[in-house]
Amino acid sequence: MFKMIAGLALCAACSISHAALQIQSWSLPNGARVLFVENHTIPILDLSVDFDAGSRRDPAGKSGVAALTNAMLARGLRAVQSPSGSEPALSEAQISDGFADTAAIRGARLDEDRSGVTLRTLVTERDVAVPLLGRLLAQPSFPQDFLVRDKARTIASIKESLTQPEAIADKEFSRLLYGSHPYGLQLTVESVTAITRDDLLAFHAAHYVANRAVVALIGDVTRDQADKIAQELTRRLPQGAALPALPSVPNAKGAEERIPHQASQAHILIGMPAMARHDPDHFALTVGNYVLGGGGFASRLMQQVREKRGLTYGVSSYFNPMAQSGPFQIGLQTKKEQADEALKVARDTVAEFLRDGPTAVELKAAKDNLIGGFSLRIDSNSKILQNIAAIGFYQLPLDYLDTWTAKVAAITTAQVKDAFNRKLQMDKLSIVVVGADK
Numbered sequence: 176m177f178k179m180i181a182g183l184a185l186c187a188a189c190s191i192s193h194a195a196l197q198i199q200s201w202s203l204p205n206g207a208r209v210l211f212v213e214n215h216t217i218p219i220l221d222l223s224v225d226f227d228a229g230s231r232r233d234p235a236g237k238s239g240v241a242a243l244t245n246a247m248l249a250r251g252l253r254a255v256q257s258p259s260g261s262e263p264a265l266s267e268a269q270i271s272d273g274f275a276d277t278a279a280i281r282g283a284r285l286d287e288d289r290s291g292v293t294l295r296t297l298v299t300e301r302d303v304a305v306p307l308l309g310r311l312l313a314q315p316s317f318p319q320d321f322l323v324r325d326k327a328r329t330i331a332s333i334k335e336s337l338t339q340p341e342a343i344a345d346k347e348f349s350r351l352l353y354g355s356h357p358y359g360l361q362l363t364v365e366s367v368t369a370i371t372r373d374d375l376l377a378f379h380a381a382h383y384v385a386n387r388a389v390v391a392l393i394g395d396v397t398r399d400q401a402d403k404i405a406q407e408l409t410r411r412l413p414q415g416a417a418l419p420a421l422p423s424v425p426n427a428k429g430a431e432e433r434i435p436h437q438a439s440q441a442h443i444l445i446g447m448p449a450m451a452r453h454d455p456d457h458f459a460l461t462v463g464n465y466v467l468g469g470g471g472f473a474s475r476l477m478q479q480v481r482e483k484r485g486l487t488y489g490v491s492s493y494f495n496p497m498a499q500s501g502p503f504q505i506g507l508q509t510k511k512e513q514a515d516e517a518l519k520v521a522r523d524t525v526a527e528f529l530r531d532g533p534t535a536v537e538l539k540a541a542k543d544n545l546i547g548g549f550s551l552r553i554d555s556n557s558k559i560l561q562n563i564a565a566i567g568f569y570q571l572p573l574d575y576l577d578t579w580t581a582k583v584a585a586i587t588t589a590q591v592k593d594a595f596n597r598k599l600q601m602d603k604l605s606i607v608v609v610g611a612d613k
């Protein structure tokens with residue numbers, strides 16, 4: 176039954192996407208922020224709860240605390256006595272069964288900025304699934320035996336990644352761009368080994384707090400019901416003190432690192448810190464990047480590196496906006512003996528784009544494709560949920576999605592060129608090549 180109803184979600188969300196997306200927003204008395212889209216087409220509720228608890232908040236020398244805290248939320252719940260009644264301890268299996276018995280689907284997410292949980296449930300089962308998720312956020316027991324197991328799994332994954340050229344390139348690229356900034360810190364065997372249960376308890380107490388919770392909901396409930404759901408999700412959470420300010424992202428200096436590897440191909444990454452979520456150049460960079468490397472076979476990088484010279488099967492570029500300056504990145508793979516040539520062509524293509532900007536034809540094609548494809552960004556309840564959760568966490572305007580296509584349409588060639596030259600400098604680009612011939 177649930178699968179049949181869930182299969183209708185695509186059509187339901189499509190009907191929303193053709194109209195203005197009415198995002199309602201308010202704050203609860205405990206300080207939690209709520210964003211809600213009402214949709215009565217199907218009897219399903221999708222929701223998420225996010226906190227400023229991403230990997231950038233890991234304690235010094237203990238990278239991995241944020242990830243382990245999030246992963247272990249559902250490993251067990253402690254018993255709690257309160258004026259409203261007692262809540263028994265639950266094991267991992269009992270938690271899993273609690274969601275499964277109502278056909279609810281629980282998820283988790285974590286990145287550099289935020290950590291959170293997601294839930295999809297039939298509205299008829301929300302009175303069971305929602306309180307269970309609220310307990311999971313506020314009452315995890317972090318059992319020691321599960322921590323030992325999860326640390327061992329994480330360490331094994333780290334050791335395996337040290338053999339993979341893609342992972343090696345990603346780690347070194349992050350180090351070159353961000354150095355000791357929290358965005359650049361990596362999980363290591365040593366950092367994970369050092370993590371204790373007390374670290375998880377302290378991290379959870381400091382970051383999983385009501386006054387910094389962002390609750391996003393979309394589904395077959397009313398505004399009043401959504402408010403009660405948000406209150407149930409956050410009522411057990413404590414109030415939290417202000418978090419310490421994070422250091423500024425370091426100025427890009429530009430560096431090149433070549434790492435030997437037995438892989439048959441060289442893995443190349445090029446980029447620098449470039450764009451934060453609230454950057455006024457966001458739309459100009461989005462349109463311009465479609466021309467440069469985000470537009471598939473239509474992009475300049477693909478035309479120059481693959482189509483004209485056959486140096487790679489694929490090359491792309493993207494901006495990853497974060498709370499602070501996220502990376503601009505170009506990525507490609509090529510034969511080892513062609514690495515220097517492919518790298519030169521990619522750099523020359525970027526330099527030409529900075530010098531001349533997009534042509535009128537390229538600009539129109541980019542805007543047409545981005546505007547034409549916008550509905551695919553909100554063609555399901557889960558995608559709408561992702562968008563409104565980001566709007567809430569990063570405090571973007573509530574009409575962000577409604578005005579997206581108009582802002583793309585308004586971008587000019589001059590704006591693209593100016594934005595790219597403000598954000599990228601050829602001598603500040605960092606380069607990582609894993610597996611190239613020396």
